[in-house]
Amino acid sequence: MSKQLNLWPARMDLLESLTGLLLVLFIWGHMFFESSILLGKDAMLWVTRMFEGAHIFDKPYPLLVSGAVAAIFVLIAVHAILALRKFPGSYRQYHSFHRHMGAMRHADTTLWYVQVITGFAMFFLASSHLYVVFVQPDNIGPYASSDRVWTGRFWILYVLLLISVHLHAGIGMYRLAMKWWPFKAASAALARKRLKLAMWCVIAFFLCLGSASLVTYMKIGYEHADRAGERYVPATESNHPVSN
Amino acid sequence: MQIIYTDVLVIGGGLAGQRAAIGAKRRGQEVIVLSLVPAKRSHSSAAQGGMQASLGNCLGGSGDNEDIHFTDTVRGSDWGADQDVVRMFTHTAPKAIRELAAWGVPWNRVQRGDRQITVNGEKQTITEKDEAHGLITSRNFGGTQKWRACYVADGTGHAMLYTMSNQAIAANIPVHERMEAIALIHQDGRCCGAIVRNLMTGELLAYVAKATCIATGGFGRIYRVSTNAIINEGMGAAIALETGIATLGNMEAIQFHPTGIFPAGILVTEGCRGDGGLLLDGSQHRFMPDYEPEKAELASRDVVSRRMEEHITAGHAAQSRFGEHLWLDIRLLGAQHINTKLREVKEICQYFLGVDPAHDLIPVRPAQHYSMGGVRTNHRGESPQLRGLFSAGESACWDMHGFNRLGGNSVAETVVAGMIVGESMADFCDSADGALNISTSLVEHFGKQQQQQLGIIADPAGNESAFALMKQMQETMTANVGIFRDEPRLQEAVTTLQDLQRRSRNIRLRSSAAGANPELVAAYRVQRMLKLAQCVAYGALQRNESRGAHFRADYPQRNDLDWMRRTLASWPDAEADLPTLNYEDLDIMRMEIPPGWRGYGARDYIDHPDTARRQQQIDTLLGELGPADRYQQQEAVMPFKQLLPEHLRGTNQRLGDEE
Amino acid sequence: MSAIPVQQVGRTLYIHILRHNPCDPLSEAHLQTFELEEADAMTLFIALNEIRENHDPSLQFDFVCRAGICGSCGMIINGRPGLACRTLTKDLPDNITLAPLPAFELIGDLSVNTGKWMRGMSEQLETWVHSQGLENADIDSLEQTMEPELAEQLYELERCIECGCCIAACGTALMREDFIGAVGLNQITRFQLDPRDQRSDAQFYQLVGDDSGVFGCMTLLGCEDMCPKQLPLATQIAFLRRRMAMV
């Protein structure tokens, strides 16, 4: 080989997919943890403490959360920068894509557009959310979170973020599969149909889960509104209160 | 006018044209290919069924060789072919296929072990040899003794043309697409290139070349119902005719394919019958064995087509809202076979008929399919009348098909002819004859002449519609110069065509659109097509015998006594309304196989005294030779290798040859 | 041009055609509507020829085989790319809008220069078997063997008719002119699979290992869904992506 291969395009494509995959796995996990509120305030507190390392170190270190947030932020930044390359680069490009999508009425083409829009939206939404949990890592907990959601009006952000992220993640996983998976040509059409169905199911599931927990946070926040700022003290620990 | 100079100008980007171009280019000539359409869209891509070459790898082909292929082809031609050329062809065909295999054509291969096939409507199991595994396989086709048609599913032509085009691209051969040659430039019996119209801008250009090759394919569109592409309008043959010098050979020899889907005329391959498909009539009775007990559906095309029309006339057709037709039944081959080996057929049925051939019958009726005739050339592919003019492929009559071509012999011919004619052109360019002394004023003269003619058409004085004339010509040809011909109908055709030709001088254009102007295209083409049609009709009228695809109901016998002759049509007087016909004798005394019965079809023909003399001579020759192998025997009867380019003379190796 | 005079079934079709003749400096792109009586088994090939013969002889379009095998007649039919010759009018609504394939140079009306694009693609991707000594290949001896299954697989990928529908169906190709699209990527996989082609993966990487090649594809899958030959484009692009990512 006389010419040196430029392996960057391959690496960037892989990295885009890899960061996307990690982010999806993260967000799906995040949904379960954060929905622990559905199981009760104690459960949520337990989960919060777990992330703060309280079960290992005997004492919660909220900075651990900040660390995680920073890591996620880096992932998102890398992912977004890589994905940004695929955004229509000019109005002309945007226009021709848009007209094409309108005329073709083709599901997967439209789904990509949804990904671009949601990705673009998350640029702001996710950053805001991450900023908040980054600077106030100790402000997470059954009451603290609920107060933020309700009294702090974060529910508006979360509704939008919830919809964006799950559409984006669901479609993203489907796209990842179509992009890399070694389907046999003969069975690809069937696999694709199934994947697409799975994608919608997963999206629906997480939207339901997220809505349910969001409503729960809102409800708790509403009931707790007059005492906003007060920390939750689990029944078992009420004799020696902790700082959050 | 822009003038482009090159060594070799190939008019036509089909299999024949591109192979010839590659050959000449390899010999160091500068080559340009012209094509009406992107080269890969040429009609060669429509060939479905297969390419004949006697490899003899699969069981059905075992024992095959050049001799058997030769016999089949000569019989198929009804002894109208030039036997030297057939020999050159059958000898080179295996090389052509092996070359294509090396170049990338994914020929279907022999699978060792048991396999189910369908013969005569019944399933049989055959066992392919171990040692043949992975070699190129072949399928059964009409009019052959062996399974000889090598294939790529039913996209043979497509695969071949793509490989060929890609190799031409690799060889850096420019293809000037959407360029139509509308006249040949010539002087003192020497062709020096062509005047060309750009079909995107309407502009005229001149291409000046030492050697010019017409490889423009067939001219089926002079008929209404044809399997041909709509660009198959015969402009290559027509511009050769319009030189007034070059001749067209055997134009009356037109092949009708048994299975055009009805009514669109789109072809479903002969491979359908080769693989075991059957022809049924209106009451779903399999009728071919009644007429042709030996070969049934797999007699040669002329015979099967005739039998089908005969059967329809006898009142056994199926009826549909479009008219009468017969059925092709490939259901018995099974969905698996159809989905892999007959995919294009399946798609065609699905899209154009709305039926699934695995479950439904396919409505078929014979349709115009192939023109055996074309620009007359010698065995090197050069016009005997016009130096520097060559021709290859379906547009040529170098004459290996005579009066009927065998299925699969045509794509094989295109490649073989390309291999040979490419060399001939290179030889010609390198020889003293090749030198070109041509003045720009001559080129300008030809250009102006064409400009003027186009101007006359565009002149709003006339009152005829090009499209209407075209339709009437096509109707006339299909109605009167079809499968069954007779004097009254042919006479009527000739008269009608004369009339149409007169009227075609009065075409009026409704549109003066800048650029390509499709109406103008139709106008200048119909004028030329009418001349070709007249060569066909008039030639058919004059030929008072039946031979191969040319069947005269009023002269049903083949007449070797009077008609061992090739028709040569020319058009020396541009104002004339009929071509000039001359005849060229076929010398039985030089034939390897003197005329006889074909092994199918009618058995009666009028003998020529030379036939017996030649047979005796051959017997004597072989007797004198004593014990000899088949190569030596052949060499003794009709030596031909000296006619081939040196690198194509080697013996073809086959499985089971003793080393 | 239908073969036999056919019964009229009565529906009136309104065919709206995007017209423009770049050779005429005065021409501007506009939609022109033609009314046409629908006939039995009418395809767009028949309909367009009828329009040219009876309504407007200057209408430009491309047909060659009229049988769905040559790839000439790709156009946008009611918003989607497809082969006009094998599109039956009975499968379409009364209003039919026809436009030339985007992404290709316009010749006039419905005719576009797919040939030039495809030749460019072939030259860029070197879509031919690369093998030593092809010119002097021994064509007298037995051919190289090949597994029957592999031969069929190769043909499966070679059924592409370069119609350009996958390019017109691909949002990426419309946004980025240098993207070689599914047609090019599929052809590369065809040669990659062919043992006769001696190119290494690294060599293929040089041809398609960037954003104008396989890494530019955003898996929109319009190509897969609109390919009239139903080529397994998604599978092939995924395959190529894995291969190229591992170089």
Ligand SMILES: Cc1cc2nc3c(=O)[nH]c(=O)nc-3n(C[C@H](O)[C@H](O)[C@H](O)COP(=O)(O)OP(=O)(O)OC[C@H]3O[C@@H](n4cnc5c(N)ncnc54)[C@H](O)[C@@H]3O)c2cc1C
């Ligand atoms: C439907 C169908 C199926 C067939 N199946 C088989 C089969 O299975 N086996 C077989 O052996 N044969 C088959 N044949 C026959 C065979 O395909 C053709 O005879 C053969 O391919 C012709 O090749 P060609 O190179 O001579 O011409 P073509 O492939 O027709 O090419 C002609 C070229 O000339 C160009 N051209 C024409 N006029 C001009 C002009 N004036 N100026 C510039 N360029 C011009 C065209 O653009 C085109 O590139 C079939 C034919 C048809 C119609």
Ligand code: HEM
């Ligand atoms: C905040 C900024 C984000 C932006 C701007 C963004 C944008 C995009 C875009 C445009 C694509 C399509 C890329 C392509 O077609 O090649 C994409 C793909 C993807 N995104 Fe995001 N995204 C963001 C965040 C996220 C998040 C938070 C997740 C996880 C939940 C995620 C998961 C994915 C996945 C899995 C893919 C598919 C990857 C691929 O095609 O290789 N993205 N993103």
Ligand code: HEM
């Ligand atoms: C390590 C990083 C993260 C942490 C620690 C974190 C933490 C939390 C917490 C504690 C909540 C509950 C509400 C609140 O307290 O405000 C929440 C909700 C939410 N987070 Fe995150 N988050 C992180 C990253 C993300 C990312 C990257 C996304 C998406 C891009 C995201 C999307 C959401 C959404 C949509 C909700 C609302 C959930 C619902 O509707 O129930 N989070 N997050």
Ligand code: SF4
């Ligand atoms: S891949 Fe399909 S859509 Fe694309 S050019 Fe080939 S046949 Fe047409």
Ligand code: F3S
């Ligand atoms: S539509 Fe285009 S983006 Fe890729 S999957 Fe097909 S090439």
Ligand code: FES
């Ligand atoms: S005309 Fe050939 S595919 Fe439509």
